[in-house]
Amino acid sequence: MISIKNLHASIGDKEILRGINLEVKAGEVHAIMGPNGSGKSTLSSVLAGREDYEITEGEVIFNGKNLLDMAAEDRAREGLFLAFQYPIEIPGVSNINFLRTALNEIRAYHGQEEMSAKDFLALVKDKSKLVELDSKLASRSVNEGFSGGEKKRNEIFQMAMLNPKLAILDETDSGLDIDALRIVASGVNKLKSKDNATILITHYQRLLDYIVPDFVHILYKGRIVKSGGKELALELEAKGYDEIKKEFELAD
Amino acid sequence: MSLIAENKSAVTQTLLDQLQNNASKVAFMPDSEIVSAIRYLEDKGIPNNKHEDYKYCNIEGILRKEFKSVEQSFNALIPEDIAPLKLEEAINLVVVNGNYVSALSEKMIVRGLTVKAFNELSALEKNLLSSQAKSESDALIALNSAFCGNGLYLEIENANVIPMPIHIIYVNSGNGNCVVNTRSFIRIGPNAEATLVESFYNIGNSKVFSNFVSEKLVEENAKLTCFTFQNEGSLSYSVHTNQAKIFKYGNYSNMTATLSGELVRNNHNVVLAEPNCEAHLNGLFITQGTQQVDNHTLIDHQMPNCESNELYKGIAKDKSSGTFNGKIFVRKDAQKTNAYQSSKNILMSDDATINTKPQLEIYADDVKCSHGTSTGKIDTEALFYLKARGIGEDTARKLLLQAFAQELIDKIEIPTLQERVLHLFEESL
Known part of the structure; x- marks a missing residue:
């Protein structure tokens, strides 16, 4: 699915990723844990194509293609999905319009026809159940006025709609109470299959x-x-x- | 205090000479008004960028550069020229090169609605002309008063509610460089209501300097909802002055959409002359190339318990520029005033410019006033979020810009007009 080899990335003069190696196969769930500042979110940002980082070394092969050569939108079209740690609010762009645009751009990329309005709405209805997302939220502006939990559920709802090959969940558990956590996790579990893979980035074992x-x-x-x-x-x-820190301090 | 060029400039004199040579024998303004207008013009001159109110909009410079000689030769238009400009749900009235053309306008007998050309006015009605827009307040009003054509007078009599929008199509069409002074007078009588669309076009291949003045009276408990649609094209340089006066319990609103025009200067002046009235001014513009859109609003709260709201948004591309200058006066008698003003802008290139200047002068102590202004680039975080979902850069930008403009486009309650604005807006993105 994805093969990360000796990945180095910097922001300004600061090197944040210093040689990441990771191999994820279809059907697998990988968790990446680490203390604050270890580079967890940088890794997810670099994979999703955020342009603030400079890749200084290494390569990432995603389904046989060089991921680092692709624009962020093409990575998504190839089946990579990032559930954001802090989903942004976009006033004026409705969730529905946003998702329909995204879905159809992905379909166009694969030479498929646009999805009919009827099929699209049926899909929305079906997938919003998965994360118990109120259908009213689907018609509101993207994340605008959503609670922290609603934002995270909306991320998983989008993931369900776009059906990615590889989902990277960046601290999806942060800011969630236990009920919301259960809903989000159950959504992710239902989406799991032998053909897709998940990378969970988290600070906590919870x-x-x-x-x-x-x-x-x-x-x-x-x-x-x-x-x-x-x-x-x-x-x-x-x-x-602390134990980890002590153990690997010397390797710095 | 404003910096005003004290002596008449050569540019103003050249223009005056040319316009006087070509002026028709019939004048439509009261004679005394024309005399004082010309005197004021000769004294003050057409404003240039040394004039505080025209700092970003050098009208004198444009006349010098683009309108050194004016032909004042005009094309007559035929119904086929007008047909595509009409709005199907409205009564369409047509003003060509400053003159109301009854033959091109729709005739409809609507209770309470009077439409006349200036040369058909009674002495009493004629006296209303220039009662609101005063020559001594602005040289461009003076220019219009001195040379305006046979403009349009529209009146809604007491307590009549006009059931469909009234659409005034102002079209200019010159054969060689022209200066057009278009004028209208709108009076909404007590307890009456109307929706007015004013559209501006320039047809043909000639440069036009269009100097438009409209006076609007909204009398006691009357309501006037206006939509201004500016799509005059790259050969047009225009100044639009709206001078409105609202009486008690009156309600005046305007939504201006500026979609083209090499230069568009909007002077929107509203006097809240009596207690308990309200005014809402909104504007949306998108500029490209070397276009310049300059919005000036002046809301004068003279009496208590009045409300004003302003929301202006602009998107500037390429080397274009936009201005929002919003003045609010709250006079000492205007207690319990609510006045809100907001201007938001997006710069799409490093060479584009936006100037914003809120100016609040408050002389009453029990008021609620606020203003806010922001100018920035497109939100890169939002852009990344959309791209991370598979939406291409171009589409993502368009989605965000549409979202930015949506609340203003939503205010255009006339479906055909809203569609027209949306279509041109999307095309310009």
Whole structure:
């Protein structure tokens, strides 16, 4: 699905990713954990195509194509989806119009015809149930006046609508109460299949009680310093990040 | 205090000479008004950028550069020229090169509606002309008073509600460089209501300097809802002065959409002359190339319990420029005034310019006034969010700019007009 090799990225003079290696196959769920400032959000931004970062070294192959050569919109059209940590409010652009435009641009990219209004609305109805999103929210402006939980559910709703191959969930659990967390996690679980893959980026183990990962990676100072199964997350929860910091301080 | 050029300029004198040579024998304004208008013009001259109110809009410079000699030779228009400009849901009235043309206008007998050319006015009605727009307040009003054509007088009598919009189509069409002075007078009698659309066009291949003045009276408990549609094209340089006066419990609103015109200067002056009346001024413009759109509003709160609202938005592309200058006076008797003003702009290129200047002068102590202005580039975070969902850069930009303009486009309650504005707006993005 995606193969990240020796990825280095900087913002200004500051190198934030310092040689990331990661291989994610179809059907897998990977969790990337790490303390604040370890580069988690930078990794998701770089993969999604945010232009604030300079890639200084390395390569990313996504379904056989060089991801780093593609514009952000083409990455999305190829099936990459980023659930934003802080979904932005866009007053005046309705959720529905936004999603219809997105869906049809993706379809056009793959040489498919536009989806009919009827089919589109049926899809909206179906997928909004998945995250228990009030149908009224679908017709409002993108994220405008949404609560924190509604914004995160809207991200998963969009993911359901666009049906990506690889979803990167950037701190999707942050700011969610336990009920909202359950709804979001159940949505993600229902969308999981043997043909798609998920990368969960999170600070806390909590989310992983609901979405069980196949692999857990610990990111520290721009590198993956440790990888393991789901038990690694529990170990990390028990010991805290200080242990990791101590262990890998020397490698700096 | 304004900086005003004290001596008549050569440009003004040349223009005056040419216009006087070509003026028709019939004058439509009261004689005394014409005399004082010309005297004022000779004294003050057409404003240039040294004049505080015309700092970003050098009218004298444009006349010097683009209208050194004026032919004053005009094309007559035929119904086929007008047909595409009409609005199907409205009564369409036509003013060509400053003269009301009854033959091109729709005749409809609507209770309470009077439409006349200036040369058909009674002495009493004629006295109303120039009662609101005073020559001594602005040289361009003076220019219009001195040389205006056979303009349009529209009146809604007491307590009549006109059930369909009235659409005045102002078209200019010159054969060689022309200066057109178009004038109208709109009176909405007590308890009457009307919706008025004023559209501006320039047909043909000649440059036109269009100097438009409209006086509007909204009497006690009357309501006038106006939409101004400016699409005069790249050969047009225009100044539009709207001088409105609102009486008690009156309600006046205007939404101006500026979609083309090499230069468009809008002077929107509203006097809230009696208690409990309200005014709403809104504007949307999109400029490209070297276009210049200069919006000046002046809302004069003279009496208590009145309200005014202003929302102006602009998008400037290429090397174009836009201005919003909003003055609000709250006189000492105007207690309990509510006055709000907002101007928001988006710059689409490094060479585009937006100037904004809110000016509030408040002499009463129990008032609520606020103003806000912002000018920036398109929101890159929002742009990235849209792109991250597979929407291409171009489409994403258009979505955001449409979203920016939507609340103003929504105010255009006339479907055919809204569609026309939206279509041209989208085309300009």
